[in-house]
Amino acid sequence: MRVKYFLIETGQIALLLSKMVRGMFSPPLKAKRIIAQMVEIGINTLPIAAIMAIFTGMVLAVQTYYQFKKVGMEMYIGTVVGASMCMELGPVLTAIIVAGRVGSSTAAELGTMKITEQIDALRTMAVDPVKYLAVPRLWAALIMLPILTIFTDFIGMFGGYVMGVYRYGIKSALYIDRTTWFLVPWDMLNGLVKSVFFGIIIVVIGCHKGFVAQGGAEGVGKATTSAVVTASILILVFDYFLTVLLFINRG
Amino acid sequence: MIKADTTDNGRLTKMIKITDLWKAFEDHQVLKGVNLHIRQNEVMVIIGQSGCGKSVLLKLIIELLKPDRGRIEIFGQDITRLKGEALHKIQMRTGMVFQGSALFDSLTIGQNVGFFLYEHTDLDETTISGIVKEKLALVGLEGIENKKPSELSGGMKKRVALARVIAYEPEIIFYDEPTTGIDPIRGSGINRLIKKLQEKFSLTSVVVTHDMVSAYQIADRIAMLYDGRIIEVGTPDQIRQTKDPVVRQFITGEANGPIQ
Numbered sequence: 001m002r003v004k005y006f007l008i009e010t011g012q013i014a015l016l017l018s019k020m021v022r023g024m025f026s027p028p029l030k031a032k033r034i035i036a037q038m039v040e041i042g043i044n045t046l047p048i049a050a051i052m053a054i055f056t057g058m059v060l061a062v063q064t065y066y067q068f069k070k071v072g073m074e075m076y077i078g079t080v081v082g083a084s085m086c087m088e089l090g091p092v093l094t095a096i097i098v099a100g101r102v103g104s105s106t107a108a109e110l111g112t113m114k115i116t117e118q119i120d121a122l123r124t125m126a127v128d129p130v131k132y133l134a135v136p137r138l139w140a141a142l143i144m145l146p147i148l149t150i151f152t153d154f155i156g157m158f159g160g161y162v163m164g165v166y167r168y169g170i171k172s173a174l175y176i177d178r179t180t181w182f183l184v185p186w187d188m189l190n191g192l193v194k195s196v197f198f199g200i201i202i203v204v205i206g207c208h209k210g211f212v213a214q215g216g217a218e219g220v221g222k223a224t225t226s227a228v229v230t231a232s233i234l235i236l237v238f239d240y241f242l243t244v245l246l247f248i249n250r251g
Numbered sequence: 252m253i254k255a256d257t258t259d260n261g262r263l264t265k266m267i268k269i270t271d272l273w274k275a276f277e278d279h280q281v282l283k284g285v286n287l288h289i290r291q292n293e294v295m296v297i298i299g300q301s302g303c304g305k306s307v308l309l310k311l312i313i314e315l316l317k318p319d320r321g322r323i324e325i326f327g328q329d330i331t332r333l334k335g336e337a338l339h340k341i342q343m344r345t346g347m348v349f350q351g352s353a354l355f356d357s358l359t360i361g362q363n364v365g366f367f368l369y370e371h372t373d374l375d376e377t378t379i380s381g382i383v384k385e386k387l388a389l390v391g392l393e394g395i396e397n398k399k400p401s402e403l404s405g406g407m408k409k410r411v412a413l414a415r416v417i418a419y420e421p422e423i424i425f426y427d428e429p430t431t432g433i434d435p436i437r438g439s440g441i442n443r444l445i446k447k448l449q450e451k452f453s454l455t456s457v458v459v460t461h462d463m464v465s466a467y468q469i470a471d472r473i474a475m476l477y478d479g480r481i482i483e484v485g486t487p488d489q490i491r492q493t494k495d496p497v498v499r500q501f502i503t504g505e506a507n508g509p510i511q
Contacts, residue, residue, distance in 0.1 A: 109357070117353040120315050124347040125367050125419075126339040132370075 012212065016130065017204050023128070023135040030136070037140035041102050042148055049097050053152035056089055057081055057159025065168050075170055078179035081160030083187060090153040091191040092239050095198035098145065099231040103206040106137060107227035110210025111220040119211070134207040141199035149195040153188065190246045197242060198235050205231040265324075266291050266423055266455045267312065272321035274307055281307050283479030285321070294449055294456045296466040298501065299476035300510065305459040306350075308476065309427055312457070313347050314338060325423070343371065346416035350427040352408040354400040360387075360411055361396030367419040386414040389451075390444060406437040410444070417448055424448075426458040430465045442468045463502055467491075475501065477510070 064080045110133060113119050119129045157179065164170045206227045213223040267289040274282040281304040289295045299305045310316045312323055314330055322329050325341055333341065354363050362369070364386055365379040374382075383396060390410040400408060409429065416424055429445065430438035442465050449456055460466055466473055467487050474484040475498050483490065483498050493499055500508030 113355075116351055116356075117349045118355055120310075121347070121349060121353040121355070123315060124313050124342060124345070125370070126342040127366075127370050 009208075013204060013208050016134070016208050016211070017200070019130045020134050020138050020204065020207075023131045024139060026131075029139075033132075033136040034139045037136045038144050040105075041098060041137075041140050042144035045098055045101055045148060046151065048101070049094055049148055049152050050155050052093055052097055053085075053090070053155035054159040056093060057085060057156035057161075058163050060084055060089070060156070061160040061163035061168075065163075074168060075174055075178055077164045077168070077170065078157075078160060078175045079182050081164075082157050082179040082183045085156035085160070086153045086183060086188045086191045087243075088191070088239075090156055091149050091195040091198060092235065094149050094152045095145065095195060095202065095235045096232055098141075098148070098199070099202045099235060100228055102137075102141070103202045103227045103231045104224045106203065106206030107209040107213070108220055108224045110207060111213030111223040114211060114213045115216060115219060129211070130207075134203070137203045137207065138200065141203045142196060145195040145199035145202075146192040149192055153191065190243075193246065194239060194242050197238055201234045201238060202231050205234065264291055265289065266326065267457070268322070268324040269312070270322040270324075272308070272311065272323065273319045274304075274311060274316065275319055281479060282311075282318075285476070285479070285481055287474055287481050287484070289455065289457060290472075291455055292449075292453055293471040294445070294458065294469050296458045296460060296470035296473045297476055298461060298463065298466055298473055300501070301461055303476055304479060305461075305476055306427055309347075309425055309457070309459050313345065313425055314342065343367075343419070344421055345423045345425065346419070346421035347425045348409070348412050348416055348427065348429060350431060352400075352405075352412040354408055354411055354415070356400045358400075359396060360398050360400065360403070363400065363411060364396075364414045364418050366415060371419075382418060383414075386418045387411070389417065389448070390414045391440075406433045406440070409433065409441055413441075413444060413448070417452065420452060421454075423455045423457065426456065426460075428460055428462075429458060430460065430462050435464070438462070438465060439468065445469050463504070477501075 060081045061077050064077045065074055068074050068076060068080075110119070113133075119133075122129045122132055161172075161175055161179075164175045165172050209223040209227040209230070213219045215222075265288050267287075269285055269287045272282050272285040273280075285308060287295075287297075297305055297308065307316065311318050312325070314333075318331055321331070323331055326344065328337075328341065330338065330341055354360075355366065358366070361380060361383050364383045368374055368379045368382060380396070384393075387393060387395070390413050392407065392410055392414070395403070395407075395411075400411070403411065426445065429441050433441065445456060445458070446469055448454060456469075458466075458469060470487050472484060472486055473490045474481050475490070476482075477497050483493060483495050485493070490498065490502060493502070497509045499505075500510050
């Protein structure tokens with residue numbers, strides 16, 4: 001039975017995604033709704049993403065210093081912080097935060113609309129719920145997640161820089177030199193490509209859980225929890241496979 | 252494509268024709284061959300016990316559910332076979348007032364009432380807000396355009412839901428339990444409103460309810476759904492004088508009888 005439900009749900013998600021992608025390119029697209037979602041996903045998430053990034057960058061610097069000091073490689077802190085932030089922690093932690101904020105609110109909002117018949121009301125007025133509710137969120141996530149990730153990458157690296165230069169006394173020029181030394185543009189791009197996929201995961205899972213919600217307030221609660229948990233796990237699993245794929249392509 | 256059912260001036264006299272409609276959920280057979288014709292400009296009230304499948308029937312007619320078998324013709328087209336744009340065209344000529352009103356709670360009352368116009372027409376803001384004001388006045392509400400649905404009482408929400416539907420002047424309006432959840436006085440207010448709009452816009456209305464007071468007040472004809480079929484159709488007077496023991500028991504509300 002579990003396997004059956006899993007397969008049914010996977011099928012529903014795939015169908016929803018294909019509808020959303022088709023909806024992205026069919027007029028009319030209401031810019032106002034996309035912008036509203038961009039504000040929600042991007043700007044409103046920025047403060048908490050920035051706090052996450054600066055502390056992650058700083059703690060990375062502290063941990064790396066603690067290990068590297070033993071072998072006299074302290075000046076390479078910047079290398080480790082830069083690569084870790086851009087390739088892994090920036091995209092993944094940002095996505096997890098967005099999953100917590102936006103995935104949950106999407107599932108809760110759409111779930112409430114589902115159980116109070118607002119989604120049915122849209123359909124009776126010849127408005128496609130996927131087009132009206134899901135497509136603007138997908139556009140917004142595709143645009144904002146990479147942008148948010150660029151911010152967190154740099155804020156994280158700045159956190160590492162502050163620790164390296166002001167706490168451990170590494171010369172500023174040397175720290176920056178060691179950071180950019182190994183960090184090729186492809187590494188950063190690789191993180192941004194990941195963040196695009198994470199954005200799709202967050203929005204599709206959030207919308208799906210909302211659209212299939214049933215059973216009153218309890219059902220909405222379950223849909224919300226399930227959206228965050230499912231999206232977070234999928235982000236981590238996809239992160240692994242995307243990393244393997246992206247590095248294979250690099251040769 | 253349009254067969255029979257037309258008068259001399261070519262207008263459809265049967266707006267909705269339901270033929271042998273079946274629907275089951277899992278292993279529970281809800282509808283077992285429903286047949287019902289709804290004429291133009293009439294108020295058809297479908298009565299039946301709670302949970303007998305009235306709402307399912309309504310959801311099938313407005314295409315929120317797909318039947319297992321049978322035909323539903325609206326404006327002469329079998330909607331069970333329609334998809335996409337063709338279906339949207341039918342939906343734009345019909346409207347639904349939901350039991351819980353189903354107002355969009357992220358939008359203001361004004362945006363709710365103007366929703367269809369914002370989505371489907373190129374009318375500018377001032378024209379739409381004029382129409383919104385006019386339709387709200389029709390349902391007896393004024394100056395609440397900037398409020399949110401959460402600030403209104405249940406009865407007011409029902410009125411706004413009505414205004415939202417008549418804003419685009421559909422030809423058929425469906426009502427799911429319009430008087431459920433509001434007090435009898437407000438309920439009769441809603442009933443009067445349904446009648447008033449019916450006459451003003453020469454609508455066809457389909458009302459699903461288990462409230463007999465309301466059914467007698469508004470119905471031109473009443474149909475009783477029981478055990479998955481329509482067992483009797485008639486004017487309120489005919490229904491009052493029914494010989495059918497099931498209908499008799501339902502309209503008088505007796506605890507003892509064929510319905511257990």
